[in-house]
Amino acid sequence: SYELTQPPSVSVSPGQTARIACSGDPLPDQYAYWYQQKPGQAPILVIYKDSERPSGIPERFSGSSSGTTVTLTISGVQAEDEADYYCQAVDNSGSYVFGTGTKVTVL
Amino acid sequence: EVQLVESGGGLVQPGGSLRLSCAASGFPFSRDSMNWVRQAPGKGLEWLSYISSSSTIIYYADSVKGRFTISRDNAQNSLYLQMNSLRAEDTALYYCVREDDWTYQDAFDIWGQGTMVTVSS
Numbered sequence: 672s673y674e675l676t677q678p679p680s681v682s683v684s685p686g687q688t689a690r691i692a693c694s695g696d697p698l699p700d701q702y703a704y705w706y707q708q709k710p711g712q713a714p715i716l717v718i719y720k721d722s723e724r725p726s727g728i729p730e731r732f733s734g735s736s737s738g739t740t741v742t743l744t745i746s747g748v749q750a751e752d753e754a755d756y757y758c759q760a761v762d763n764s765g766s767y768v769f770g771t772g773t774k775v776t777v778l
Numbered sequence: 779e780v781q782l783v784e785s786g787g788g789l790v791q792p793g794g795s796l797r798l799s800c801a802a803s804g805f806p807f808s809r810d811s812m813n814w815v816r817q818a819p820g821k822g823l824e825w826l827s828y829i830s831s832s833s834t835i836i837y838y839a840d841s842v843k844g845r846f847t848i849s850r851d852n853a854q855n856s857l858y859l860q861m862n863s864l865r866a867e868d869t870a871l872y873y874c875v876r877e878d879d880w881t882y883q884d885a886f887d888i889w890g891q892g893t894m895v896t897v898s899s
Contacts, residue, residue: 704885706823713873713892714823719885757823761884765837767813767825 673697675758675770682776689745691773693758696739703741704759705734707752714757718743745775753777780804780888782874787893794864798893800857800874805888808852811877813886814859816870816895824870827859828877842868864897871895 675695683689693703705718716725718734721741731746745752758770786798798814814826827848828837836848847860857874872895876888 702883706886708823713889714886715889716882716885716887719882719887723882725882725885725887755822759823759825759886765828765835766839767828769815769823769825772822 673762673768675760675768677756677758677770677773679771680774680776682778683745683748684778685750686747689748689752689775691743691745691756691758691775692740693742693770694740695760695768695770697760697762698736698739698741701760701762703734703736705732705743706757706759707754708757709754717756748775748777750777782876782888782890784872784874784890784893787872787895789896789898790864791899792865792897794897795860795862796864796895798859798861798872798874798895800859800890802855802857802874802876805876807855809880811879811884812848812850812857813875813877814846814848814857815873815875815886815889816868817873817892818867818870821870826872829857831879861895864895866897869895869897 702720706714707717708714721736722734733744756773781803783801813828829848845863849858871892873892874890875886878887
């Protein structure tokens with residue numbers, strides 16, 4: 672199986688923009704998904720199909736894809752966005768892989 | 779209310795077995811693929827296993843292949859994970875997760891709150 676690599680941490684001031692990259696060889700051929708997990712809670716889906724936002728997710732969350740890297744962008748970060756974020760994709764054998772995770776800290 | 783509720787976790791000795799259950803409600807369970815995902819204390823998410831809506835397609839992560847078995851009972855709206863030959867590194871919070879094949883293109887859109895499994899002597 673393959674790996675999806677994320678930066679361990681990202682720090683951002685309220686109102687600024689946070690960008691979290693996720694890199695992996697299969698990403699040009701597979702959709703990526705993003706999940707937010709707050710302490711003591713189950714993850715929730717924030718982006719699907721690289722850049723689509725599920726109902727109920729604020730517009731400040733967006734996703735993009737370029738080559739072997741997908742990016743989650745949080746525009747106008749709010750204190751409530753402080754959480755761990757994970758990317759996810761599937762390989763051709765049907766196995767799913769999660770990224771290494773990124774802790775977003777709102778300063 | 780759409781809900782997944784896991785049960786069956788607990789303390790087990792190395793080499794032992796445990797069966798996790800997941801009760802689904804609030805959505806047409808028999809229509810959807812399901813997965814198990816785990817998270818070791820202080821660590822990231824690890825996908826374990828997938829089962830299609832009719833149980834015809836099943837996948838496992840290499841870390842659990844041959845030791846864990848996923849199954850489902852659509853009449854009971856339930857998902858299961860039989861875990862054998864447990865190791866200390868299987869200690870984790872185990873999540874039952876719905877995979878939405880219809881609206882969100884295979885995204886993991888509904889998660890349970892998890893059941894804790896601790897493997898220790």
